[in-house]
Amino acid sequence: MCMGKRWDEIRIDNLEVYAHHGVFPEEKEKGQLFFVNLVLYTDTRKAGRQDDLTLSTHYGEVCHLVTEWMQQHSYDLIETVAETLAEQILGRYPLVQALNVEIRKPQAPIGLPFGSVSVKIHRGWHRVYVALGSNMGDRKNYLQMGVDAMKARQDIRLEKVSSWRQTAPYGGVEQADFLNGVMEIRTLLTPRELLEYLHEVEQGADRKREVHWGPRTLDLDILLYDDMVMESEELIIPHVDMQNREFVLGPMAEIAPWVRHPVLGLTMGQMYAQLASERPGDL
Numbered sequence: 410m411c412m413g414k415r416w417d418e419i420r421i422d423n424l425e426v427y428a429h430h431g432v433f434p435e436e437k438e439k440g441q442l443f444f445v446n447l448v449l450y451t452d453t454r455k456a457g458r459q460d461d462l463t464l465s466t467h468y469g470e471v472c473h474l475v476t477e478w479m480q481q482h483s484y485d486l487i488e489t490v491a492e493t494l495a496e497q498i499l500g501r502y503p504l505v506q507a508l509n510v511e512i513r514k515p516q517a518p519i520g521l522p523f524g525s526v527s528v529k530i531h532r533g534w535h536r537v538y539v540a541l542g543s544n545m546g547d548r549k550n551y552l553q554m555g556v557d558a559m560k561a562r563q564d565i566r567l568e569k570v571s572s573w574r575q576t577a578p579y580g581g582v583e584q585a586d587f588l589n590g591v592m593e594i595r596t597l598l599t600p601r602e603l604l605e606y607l608h609e610v611e612q613g614a615d616r617k618r619e620v621h622w623g624p625r626t627l628d629l630d631i632l633l634y635d636d637m638v639m640e641s642e643e644l645i646i647p648h649v650d651m652q653n654r655e656f657v658l659g660p661m662a663e664i665a666p667w668v669r670h671p672v673l674g675l676t677m678g679q680m681y682a683q684l685a686s687e688r689p690g691d692l
Contacts, residue, residue: 416450416451416452416506416507417450417451417452417453417454418448418449418450418451419447419448419449419451419453419465419466419468420446420447420448420449421445421446421447421449421468421471421472421475422446423444423445423446424444424445424446424447424472424475424476425442425443425444426442426443426444426445426475426476426479426480427440427441427442427443427480428440428441428443428479428480428483429441429480429483430443430479430483430484430485430486430487430490431485431517431518432485432486433518435518436518437483441514441516442515442516443479443487443490443512443513443514444512444513444515444525445475445479445494445510445511445512445513446509446510446511446513446529447471447475447498447508447509447510447511448508448509449466449468449471449498449502449505449508450505450506450507450508450533451465451466451504451505451506452504452506453465465504466502466504466505471498471502474497474498474501475494475498478493478494478497479494487512487514487526487527487528488528488530490512490528491510491511491512491528491529491530492530492532494510494512495508495510495530495532495597496532496563496564496597498510499532499533499534499597500563500564506533506534507531507532507533507534508531508532508533509529509530509531510529510530510532511527511528511529511530512527512528512529513525513526513527514526514527532597533597534566534595534596534597535595535596535597535598535634535635536568536593536594536595536633536634536635537593537594537595537596537603537631537633537634537635538591538592538593538594538631538632538633538661538665538668539555539559539591539592539594539607539629539630539631539632540589540590540591540628540629540630540632540648540656540657540660541555541556541589541590541591541592541627541628541629542587542588542589542590542625542627542628542630542656543587543588543625543626543627543628544578544585544586544587544588544624544625545585545624545625545626546626548587548588549573549588551614551626551627552573552588552590552627554610554613554614554627555592555610555614555627555629556570556592558606558610558613559592559594562606564596564597564598565594565595565596565597565598566594566595566596567592567593567594568592568593568594568595569592569593569664569665570590570591570592570593570664571590571591571592571659571660571661571663571664572590572660572663573588573589573590574588574589574590574656574659574660575587575588575589576589576655576656578624585624587656589656589657589660590660591632591657591660591661591663591664593664593665600631600634600637600639600644600646601643601644603631603634604631604643604644607629607630607631608629610627610629611625611626611627611628611629614626614627630648631644631646631648632647632648632651632657632661633646633647633648633668633670633671634646636671637671638671638672647670647671647672651670652670652673652675652680652684653684655681655684655688658677658680658681658684659681661677661681662677662678662680662681662682665677666678666681
């Protein structure tokens with residue numbers, strides 16, 4: 410998540426909202442009091458030095474957004490209230506990089522003495538690099554489909570797209586040359602949620618996973634997700650062997666030469682230069 414640096418905080422404590430959320434019918438009919446606590450992670454330095462509200466996030470507007478959203482909608486779970494509020498705030502206020510949302514429910518129908526029940530979540534934007542490749546049909550059109558798919562969701566922001574590069578196929582399978590590139594996105598999705606969406610986009614391009622490293626209309630791979638290192642049956646981050654793939658490092662060095670590989674410790678520019686020195690005739 411975008412929490413690698415030390416962000417400033419704007420706090421909103423105990424905002425009172427009377428709304429109609431709950432599993433039981435009487436909760437939706439009569440409503441009850443909720444308390445909302447927010448921590449907005451942002452950079453307030455410019456606003457503070459210039460005394461200019463337009464350079465900050467207007468906490469009064471945020472309070473009104475929270476109140477109106479909670480009163481205009483009705484959910485069974487305060488977990489859902491927290492999730493939807495996080496998406497609304499992060500989507501509408503570009504200076505907010507991440508946030509904490511806590512929804513407290515002091516009048517929950519428990520039937521026992523208690524202070525309140527609450528749900529608290531942390532959500533934020535993640536910087537992700539995704540590789541694109543195609544070697545079937547109208548390759549440029551398929552790659553553009555991949556780019557356009559990133560623009561189609563509110564929880565994904567397209568930041569940069571590299572130029573397209575024609576490269577020989579990787580992996581030893583006899584097939585046509587690829588057109589490749591890389592895009593930088595910011596997303597609220599988890600790695601697995603993003604992977605599922607990328608697979609949906611590939612399927613929309615009639616992608617068939619029949620031959621490993623075989624021909625494909627559209628291939629979308631997560632290369633880097635913040636500084637995350639993870640391994641699972643369906644997903645490995647950073648992408649396996651990316652340091653040896655010119656069709657990955659070339660575009661990465663073009664749009665993000667300063668980004669560092671979280672395992673190898675080298676920047677994309679350094680890895681591309683190293684690969685070029687090892688294979689001077691290929692790059």
